[in-house]
Amino acid sequence: MxxxxxxxxxxxxxxxxxxxxxxxxxxxxxxxxxxxxxxxxxxYAWLNANDPADARYHAFRVAALDAWRRVAAEFGGPDWARFAGGTEWAVAEPARDALAERVARLRDLGYPATLTTATRLRDDEPALRPPAGAVIARFPGEGHAHxxxxxxxxxxxxxxxxxxxxxxxxxxxxxxxxxxxxxxxxxxxxxxxxxxxxxxxxxxxxxxxxxxxxxxxVDPEAPGSSAPGLTAAITPGAGPVRGPVHTPGLDLRPVPGGGLLLEAADLDAATDLATPRADLDARGAELLDRARVLFPDLDARVDRVRRCVRPLPxxxxxxxxxxxxxxxxxxxxxxxxxxxxxxxxxxxxxxxxxxxxxxxxxxxxxxxxxxxxx
CATH class of the missing domain: 3.50.50.60 (FAD/NAD(P)-binding domain)
Known part of the structure; x- marks a missing residue:
């Protein structure tokens, strides 16, 4: 055949x-x-089944995580597929309540999800310092791929x-x-x-x-289309993380060899196929500035800013x-x-x-x- x-x-x-x-x-x-x-x-390549809204599709994604674990094992645990768990926190309402509710619904579905504290989080992600009063969630079964x-x-x-x-x-x-x-x-x-x-x-x-x-x-060529997005890779520096981290205004994950991959929902939504290269580069610099807020001692530069055009059914x-x-x-x-x-x-x-x-x-x-x- x-x-x-x-x-x-x-x-x-x-x-x-x-x-x-x-x-x-x-x-x-x-x-x-x-x-x-x-x-x-x-x-951004976040390996997850973090949305409980559709139980059938959630179960489909859980099975997909199991398939990734099998693939990673077949390749001997490569650095391009890691399951170090994911972290998310929320500071303002209604995001705080929404995150706590999502954790509860995921746990009802049997998905590993828990609320934690900043002190306990350091066992999993030593470099992270969530702001005081944040609602913090850990998803130990999640991972990322390169x-x-x-x-x-x-x-x-x-x-x-x-x-x-x-x-x-x-x-x-x-x-x-x-x-x-x-x-x-x-x-x-x-x-x-x-x-x-x-x-x-x-x-x-x-x-x-x-x-x-x-x-x-979704037509990626339509003005303002949600299909195109933006990610930026930054060079190795202080403030490493072990798995995907989602914070208000910035998402990040590690890349092989050190460094981080950065993304933010607002900058992602502002990007389409007509966005000039100068604007893409400026948004990459903005992502790095946001990372420096999270890691004040971050010694890094933007390595590459990429437009990511997603196939969106x-x-x-x-x-x-x-x-x-x-x-x-x-x-x-x-x-x-x-x-x-x-x-x-x-x-x-x-x-x-x-x-x-x-x-x-x-x-x-x-x-x-x-x-x-x-």
Missing amino acids: RIVIVGGGIIGAALADRLARPGTAEVTLVERDRPGAGTSGAS GSAAVGALLARARDAGAAVRSGTPATGLLVRGDRVTGVRTPAGDLAADTVVCAAGWRSPALLATAGAALPL VDGRPLVGPQRPGLYTVVTHSGITLAPHLADLAAGEILGEGAEPALAPYRPDRPPPPPRRP
């Missing part, structure tokens, strides 16, 4: 790794740039199992015969396939349109399953968290082993969500 995967981010890499291992398929992955260089490399390194490791293992990886090879269209997708068109030539897997992230709608298929994603849930004969799509927000689990579930369907019940709620052709009331 010939399988062509379009997209070399974390979803495509996890699929290539999973599909190549059984030795039952000839797997080729094509990536327009360098694998892991796009959204996966710029992502997307580009994870992609590299997964694709190296896929290559060892026989997969072909073609970097700098954009898919310019899908080959169609009748109602069936039969391959992928690239500048280097056509690639025939029994199944094409679209894992092209936010660029998926343009590719799928060449076969008359659509995907309900309009209802926030994964889009996974067949769209045409010979065409299978795997596109989602929270791709870093979900990638190994989605690859495990989708592999059998792609190989023709039957429908996976756990994916039934997440089909690309499901009814659209009802319009929001004003």
Whole structure:
């Protein structure tokens, strides 16, 4: 069976790794740039199931964390996938009550979550000093990944199992015969396939349109779109953290080799595809200033500011399953968290082993969500 995967981010890499291992398929992955260089490399990459609002989707994400633990164990506990726990605090109302309520609801679902004190927090995160009066939460089962390194490791293992990886090879269209997708068109030539897997992230709608298929994603090119965001990496310095930390005005996590990755909701929301580079750099400097408030002795500089364009399904849930004969799509927000689990579930369907019940709620052709009331 010939399988062509379009997209070399974390979803495509996890699929290539999973599909190549059984030795039952000839797997080729094509990536327009360098694998892991796009959204996966710029992502904040927080491994979590921290939202209790939808119990079914929460359980799906919990299973995804278990899949990540298995992957990390297979690679011997690499520094690109760590489960050191997460921390969050809130200072003002109503955020304080909301955080305490979320912890209670997560605990009711069996998710490791607890309220703690600044003194006890130092056992887990010695460098953190939350402000007096903050409501502090710990989520000991959470972690973080370094997307580009994870992609590299997964694709190296896929290559060892026989997969072909073609970097700098954009898919310019899908080959169609009748109602069936039969391959992928690239500048280097056509690639025939029994199944094409679209894992092209936010660029998926343009590719799928060449076969008359659509995907309900938020348009990243619309002015003010919520799909683009912003992260900044800073060089190693004082004030290390062990896992993701969420504070009012700043989110941060460690990166391999030292340093921190920074993000903030307000600066994220202010970023779109039209944001000039000078504004991106200014926001990166602002993130560093906020980190210095948290760590007064921080001796660091901004290493890189990146625009992170996320594939955002309009209802926030994964889009996974067949769209045409010979065409299978795997596109989602929270791709870093979900990638190994989605690859495990989708592999059998792609190989023709039957429908996976756990994916039934997440089909690309499901009814659209009802319009929001004003």
